Amino acid sequence: PYPLYDEVRRCGPLIRSVVGAWTSATYAVCEQVLRDRRFGVDARPADQRAASPMLSFLELDPPDHTRLRRFVMPTFSPKAVAGFDPQISTVVGELLEAVPADGAFDLVGGYAAPMPIAVITRLLGIPDADSEEFQRYGQVFGSALGGLQSLRHARELGEAQSRLQRIFEDLIRRRRAAPGDDVISRLVTAPGEQIEAGDMVPLCTLLLIAGFETTVNLIGNTVHALLQRPELWRRVAEDPTLVDAAVEETLRFDSPVQRTARVAQADVELGGRLVTRGQMVVTLIGGAGRDPEVVDRPDVFDLDRTGRDHLAFSAGAHYCVGRPLAKLEATIAVRELVSRFPDLRIDGRPERRPGTLIRGLAHLPVRTSMAA
Template identity: 40%
Template sequence: MTTSVVFNPFVPSFKKNPYLQYGRLRAAEPVHFSAALGAWVLTRYEDCVAVMRDHETFSSDARNAGGPIAEVIARQRQQSNLSRADTILGLDPPRHTVLRALVNRAFTPRRVQELRPHIEDIARTLLDEVGDEFDLMEALAQPLPVIVIAELLGISPDDRLQFKEWSNAIADTTNLLQNEAMQARAQQATLELVEYFNRVIDAREAEPRDDLITALVQAEEDGKKLRREDVLAFCILLLVAGNETTTNLIGNMLGILADRPELWRRAREDRALCEPIVEEMLRFDSPVQGLARFATRDVELNGARIGKGDIVLAMVGAANRDPEAFANPDAFDLERGGGRHLSFGQSIHYCLGAPLARLEADIVFRALLGRFAEIEVGEGGIERGGTLLLRGPAAFPVKVSRSK
């Protein structure tokens, strides 16, 4: 199939609103090879689901990648001293099944729910510091997830600024073929994180505590335990994925609400709307825009011939706006009901952190509603950040009117 439509995520207009390019691409060539990315880009809901469910053909393990990206990945793993480590995000069965079962032993719904009062305290403390004009990202959306993850792991929240720097550097790798400076920063950040978490794991092995790192060290399934490298890899994954995605989730949610003052007023009058608003926001402007898979064999998908080793990007942000899956997809509609969006993935790789992300978004939303009668975008407007696979504001000045 040939098309005149060119997918270029590096133009400024894409960062501002990727959904226009997604829509044109979906209509013209839903399985599209992007020369700019060196990867296949999927924009249909049905195709994205098919790829995420077929882990035998479309692997999550980047070691199945071909071309320049394979060299980058191999070098990063070797230089970070994690060349033997596995993460549940980048594995296929049967190893994925074993590792996920072990992590599930430690990262339980009960442990997440027990964080609620702590997260409420964190949100309250952060909001106590703001005036009537402040940057939402700097004051709330960026620090809160890092503090929460530190609390969950059982490490000092005083290190949160350093955590944020490490997390940002590693998250830049979602640009796929990033430049050498970005690669170097990510590698250095990973090395420093490995050194940091190694010290913490040593301490927990010597003196266990009631925290996630201790639970990971002690987790056992059918006589099997997590290797040191796997505990390290999961801690880094949780820090980066849990930090960046939740920060983006909060920023995107408030962007939608600031643009819809009537929705803010409705939610202040009826807190039962908080949950459906968060779910529709996840569909409408997902903090995770795409997930990478790697073809293990030559395969045809929706008329396109994908080669072994090719990178396949399931653009869940585009899938969530597919008119074949969602009626009037470009409208923010609380009546459509949640649950079908792909923002937390699909199948065996459905996001383990989804309950925590939803919990944090709900708490932040309720905390803001309780304090502020109105919220609007401040001077300078929203500055878009993110990468190809992540979407969220870099800066978000707001002006608020306080509740009386």
């Protein structure tokens, strides 16, 4: 998509697409839209907004958004998340143990994909979660963010929603009665203002699935970028402190979430144009990270960059709550992989996943000479 984003940027900081939405691949304009309170996520008139949407506060504007977001923030703060390190390391260790003895495996299916699911289901305290079942829910919800794809998709989405609703209602009831050390227990016993019972299930659903497709692809895209440049894989293997830079550079260079959108709540002057109330602006996050106005040689994957110029976790009111967790998971996953397999290499044709909203690989065949 990157040549396309360059083309959009060449046409101007804000362009009008044939379907009527405004679009920008320019960092400054995307950042302004995401930070400016005159742009919201909910396109419906104020009196028609549902009390309990599917993805909780991701789909809400202030003041409801602020209340729910404030409620979960402490549970996912960098300090709280640092405490999850042992659980993440256990999951990573178990997955690495399962790498087949002949040294050939699919880096996505065998490692990157099951990992965030195992982590978040453990953190939420979902007992014996079936990885494949939850992976499917992640995909169903993930593709719903780009709009419903078909009637079958609508049915799958409905089924996933009711299944998760039953799981969470049961868990919330049990944790209220006997709290443990998991995220749901922390939420239901949090000091201060509690949230309404009806808000809890969408909130848990959001926490469960927000990090599925995204973190999988952050891990996959980072490993892919490094393995495509074997000298960088070797460099990181020799100095694992570079893993952090590799993950951060991947967020800029090949962002798992390629775009988001906002709706103008008022008439706004933007990028030299007038966006009128009710119009939609698509912010091309993947394009913002390649904007030559803010990034030197944007098409080069460079571990020595010092800036942090990307919008991969969005900006402003909806800035990703899971950033500390996502970064910790990706860092541990890539660090353990590169330490264990310094000679890992691509062995076959990587296959891209379909869709333009989430960017990543469906399969990345790799091989180690472990068994040699």
